[in-house]
Amino acid sequence: MTNALGIPAGIMPDYRREIPGPLLERTGKWVEHRHMQPGVFRHLADDGFECISVRLLLPPGGFLSSNTLRLLARWIREYALTGRRTSRQGFELVGVPPSRLAELLDEVAAHGLAVGGTANSLHQPKCCNGFIHCQNAVIDAPSILKMVMDRLFDGVQHHNYPAGLKISAAGCPNQCGGGIEADIGILGVFLDGPRVSDERLIRSGINVEYLRSHCPVGALHRRELPDGVSVQVDLDLCVRCTSCLLTAPEAIEMGVIRGAAIAVGGRGGGIKGTPRLARVLHHYIPAIPLNYDDLIGKIEFLVDRWCARAVPGERIGDFLDRIGWDYFRQELE
Amino acid sequence: MEGSQRVMVRCLAQGRYPSHVTQLLDSAYPLDAYEMGLQANGSLFCHGGEGSIAELPGGAGIRAMRKPFKDKAFVRILSPCGGWLGSETLELLADLADRYAEAHIHLATGGAMEMYLEKEQVIPLVRELNRHGLDVGSTGDGLRCIVSCCGPIRCEYGVVDASALATYLGRRFIGEQQYPSLPHKCKTAVSGCRHDCSRVGTQKDHGFIGVFRDTPVVDRARLQTWVEAGGSLAGLAGICPAAAIRLLPDGDLLICGQTCRRCMRCVGVCPAIRPGLDKGVAWVVGGKYGNRGPQGPMPGDVLISFLPVKNNDFTLIGNLYGAFLELWDTYAREKERIGDFVRRFGRERVLQELRVQGVLPEKGGDGVD
Known part of the structure; x- marks a missing residue:
C-alpha cells in the first residue's frame, strides 16, 4: 500500500487535547471529593479549585445516536470543561461551574436522560450488544437491562442503599458485558450442549483434530464414520463455552434450551480484599424477550433482602458471605 | 415492516430509564432486524462474517446478517x-x-468505540479519522485498545x-493494536490506584495498577479540620483491616508501616490521609471474563x-510489557489467553525467562520488588 497517510496510520489518540488547561494543570493536585447529590460530585484541589462532575446515565449498551453525541458536545461547550466516558458505558460532564449546575440538570431531564449512579446507589448498567449487533447472543442483554432499570429506577437517584450496586448483563459465555464481575450479573447460558451435524462437518473439510483442540475440557470425541470423521460431544464434560461452535459454525449449533443465569457478588476493585468473580445464584431462568418478569422479580427480591438486612457499606457479595449462601438459597425456595 | 408493527421495539422505547431503542430510532440502524430478532x-446476525476489509489488517470487520438484511461492516475506533x-x-x-455510518456510535465495554457502515465506506472513514488524529484497531487476535x-x-x-x-x-505498541498477530486477544488497562x-x-489480560510502597501520608492540619467537621478517629481506626492505625492520646494518629496493607481504605474515608510518596505500579496479568479456555x-x-515510576518515565514498564507479549507469543498454544498461559507455564518461569533476557532486574535491583 503506497499512499500519503498509509493505512493503518499508526495513530494513538492523545488524551491531552481533550482536556482543557485548568484541569490538566491540576493533575495530582486533588485533595478530596464529596457527593453533592446522586450523580453530582465535587473534587477539591489543594489550591481551592472546585471541579463539579455530573454523571449521566446512558441507555444500556452504550448506543448513542449522532444527535445525542452533539447534545453532549453542546452541554460540554455551554456548561462544562470537558467530558469523559466511564468504564461502565456512562458519561460524565466534568468541570461544571456551581452557578450553572441547576440549569444543566434541568436540561438533562428535559432531554430524557438521567443523572445519578454515584456512591451508594444503583450505578450505570453495563452490557454487551445483544441481538442488536452480535451473532453469539443467547439473550438480549440491552432489553433485559432496560426493563430491570425501569423497575429499579428509583435506586439510581438516592444514596440509600447499603453500598454501591452494579448490575451488568452479558448475552453469552464470552461475557463481553462483564456480568461475571458485577454485584448482580445476568448471564446468557445454554442448558443443553452443542449439536453436531456429521454430514455438514465432513463436507466443510474442517480438521477434526484442530476442532478437538479448541475444546477446553476434552469433551469432543473422535467419531469414525463410513464417509469421514466427525466428533461426538460428551455432554457430561461439556461446559457450554461455545468454543467448538466458533471454530466450526458451519456444522455445530447450540441447543434450543437457553436462558439467563443470575450471578451475585462480583467485585473489581482491590480496596476491600481482592477482586473476585460473581457466584451463580440462579443457574437458569427463561428469558424470552420482553417476558422478563421472573428474572426481574428475582433481582428485586435480592436487592430488597440486601437493603433490609445488610450493614452499612456492605456490598451484596459480602452480605451473602456473612449470612451464608446456602441459608439465602433456602430463603429463595 | 411498518413502524407501528414494531411491537417490542415500541415497548422498549417507553419506561423511565433512558432507552437504547430511542437512540437507535434516531439513527439509520435497521430496527426491523432487532424487532425480528426479539420476536424470534x-x-x-450469523456466523461466518469475520472476513475482514482487504486494506485493513485490523480495526474493522464484517458482521454477517440473515436475509433480507445486508451484511454490515464495523470499524473500531481507539478511544483517547x-x-x-x-x-x-x-x-x-x-x-x-452521519456522513459515513449508521448515524450512531457504540461505546463498547472493552473501551473502544464502534461505528457500523457499508463495507465501501470503511476506508474513506478511516482516512477521515486519521486526518483528525484518531485511528482504528483492536480487533481479532491482537492487542486490544489500551x-x-x-x-x-x-x-x-x-x-x-x-x-x-x-x-x-498505546503509542509504543500501536503496531500490535493494528496488525493482529498474537496467539489470542490481549486486553490491556492501566488503573491509577487499587480501586x-x-x-x-x-x-x-495484561495491565498495571498504581500502588505505593511506603506508608500513607497524614496531613496533620487537614486531620484537625476533618475531626472538627465531625470525622471520627475511632471509626477511621476501625475500618483498617490490618489494625495498623494507632490513635495517640493527643488526637494524632500513627500508621504502622509494617502491618499496613496499602489497601487505601483509610485514604478513601479521610481526606487528610494521602497515598504514600514511593510510587509505582503492580504488574497484573491473566484476568478474563469469558467462559472459554481451560480455566474459564x-x-x-x-x-x-x-515497579517504580519516577517522573513519568515508563521505559522499564514498556520494555517488560513488550517482552512479556513476546514470551507469550513464543510459548503459548494456539488460542491461549494470557491467563491460561501463565497458569500452565508458571508465574516463576515467566519471571525467570524475563530475568534471563535481561529485561527484568533482579529482585531489589532498580527498585523492583
Missing part, C-alpha cells in the same frame, strides 16, 4: 485514554457517523498517571508487586 428470540472526550471530538464523531481510568487528572486517589502510562503503551476502576484485575473466567495474577 435469536439474533439475526482515560475516556476523555471533549466537545470537538464528540462533534467530529457525530459528523462522521484503556485507563481518569487517573490523577481528576481523582485524588490516583497514584500513577494512568492516562499517560496507557497512552505511552481499579478500569478493571485490570478481572477484565483485562478468572481474576488476574500479580506478576511483579512493585
Whole structure:
C-alpha cells in the first residue's frame, strides 16, 4: 500500500487535547471529593479549585445516536470543561461551574436522560450488544437491562442503599458485558450442549483434530464414520463455552434450551480484599424477550433482602458471605 | 415492516430509564432486524462474517446478517485514554457517523468505540479519522485498545498517571493494536490506584495498577479540620483491616508501616490521609471474563508487586510489557489467553525467562520488588 497517510496510520489518540488547561494543570493536585447529590460530585484541589462532575446515565449498551453525541458536545461547550466516558458505558460532564449546575440538570431531564449512579446507589448498567449487533447472543442483554432499570429506577437517584450496586448483563459465555464481575450479573447460558451435524462437518473439510483442540475440557470425541470423521460431544464434560461452535459454525449449533443465569457478588476493585468473580445464584431462568418478569422479580427480591438486612457499606457479595449462601438459597425456595 | 408493527421495539422505547431503542430510532440502524430478532428470540446476525476489509489488517470487520438484511461492516475506533472526550471530538464523531455510518456510535465495554457502515465506506472513514488524529484497531487476535481510568487528572486517589502510562503503551505498541498477530486477544488497562476502576484485575489480560510502597501520608492540619467537621478517629481506626492505625492520646494518629496493607481504605474515608510518596505500579496479568479456555473466567495474577515510576518515565514498564507479549507469543498454544498461559507455564518461569533476557532486574535491583 503506497499512499500519503498509509493505512493503518499508526495513530494513538492523545488524551491531552481533550482536556482543557485548568484541569490538566491540576493533575495530582486533588485533595478530596464529596457527593453533592446522586450523580453530582465535587473534587477539591489543594489550591481551592472546585471541579463539579455530573454523571449521566446512558441507555444500556452504550448506543448513542449522532444527535445525542452533539447534545453532549453542546452541554460540554455551554456548561462544562470537558467530558469523559466511564468504564461502565456512562458519561460524565466534568468541570461544571456551581452557578450553572441547576440549569444543566434541568436540561438533562428535559432531554430524557438521567443523572445519578454515584456512591451508594444503583450505578450505570453495563452490557454487551445483544441481538442488536452480535451473532453469539443467547439473550438480549440491552432489553433485559432496560426493563430491570425501569423497575429499579428509583435506586439510581438516592444514596440509600447499603453500598454501591452494579448490575451488568452479558448475552453469552464470552461475557463481553462483564456480568461475571458485577454485584448482580445476568448471564446468557445454554442448558443443553452443542449439536453436531456429521454430514455438514465432513463436507466443510474442517480438521477434526484442530476442532478437538479448541475444546477446553476434552469433551469432543473422535467419531469414525463410513464417509469421514466427525466428533461426538460428551455432554457430561461439556461446559457450554461455545468454543467448538466458533471454530466450526458451519456444522455445530447450540441447543434450543437457553436462558439467563443470575450471578451475585462480583467485585473489581482491590480496596476491600481482592477482586473476585460473581457466584451463580440462579443457574437458569427463561428469558424470552420482553417476558422478563421472573428474572426481574428475582433481582428485586435480592436487592430488597440486601437493603433490609445488610450493614452499612456492605456490598451484596459480602452480605451473602456473612449470612451464608446456602441459608439465602433456602430463603429463595 | 411498518413502524407501528414494531411491537417490542415500541415497548422498549417507553419506561423511565433512558432507552437504547430511542437512540437507535434516531439513527439509520435497521430496527426491523432487532424487532425480528426479539420476536424470534435469536439474533439475526450469523456466523461466518469475520472476513475482514482487504486494506485493513485490523480495526474493522464484517458482521454477517440473515436475509433480507445486508451484511454490515464495523470499524473500531481507539478511544483517547482515560475516556476523555471533549466537545470537538464528540462533534467530529457525530459528523462522521452521519456522513459515513449508521448515524450512531457504540461505546463498547472493552473501551473502544464502534461505528457500523457499508463495507465501501470503511476506508474513506478511516482516512477521515486519521486526518483528525484518531485511528482504528483492536480487533481479532491482537492487542486490544489500551484503556485507563481518569487517573490523577481528576481523582485524588490516583497514584500513577494512568492516562499517560496507557497512552505511552498505546503509542509504543500501536503496531500490535493494528496488525493482529498474537496467539489470542490481549486486553490491556492501566488503573491509577487499587480501586481499579478500569478493571485490570478481572477484565483485562495484561495491565498495571498504581500502588505505593511506603506508608500513607497524614496531613496533620487537614486531620484537625476533618475531626472538627465531625470525622471520627475511632471509626477511621476501625475500618483498617490490618489494625495498623494507632490513635495517640493527643488526637494524632500513627500508621504502622509494617502491618499496613496499602489497601487505601483509610485514604478513601479521610481526606487528610494521602497515598504514600514511593510510587509505582503492580504488574497484573491473566484476568478474563469469558467462559472459554481451560480455566474459564478468572481474576488476574500479580506478576511483579512493585515497579517504580519516577517522573513519568515508563521505559522499564514498556520494555517488560513488550517482552512479556513476546514470551507469550513464543510459548503459548494456539488460542491461549494470557491467563491460561501463565497458569500452565508458571508465574516463576515467566519471571525467570524475563530475568534471563535481561529485561527484568533482579529482585531489589532498580527498585523492583
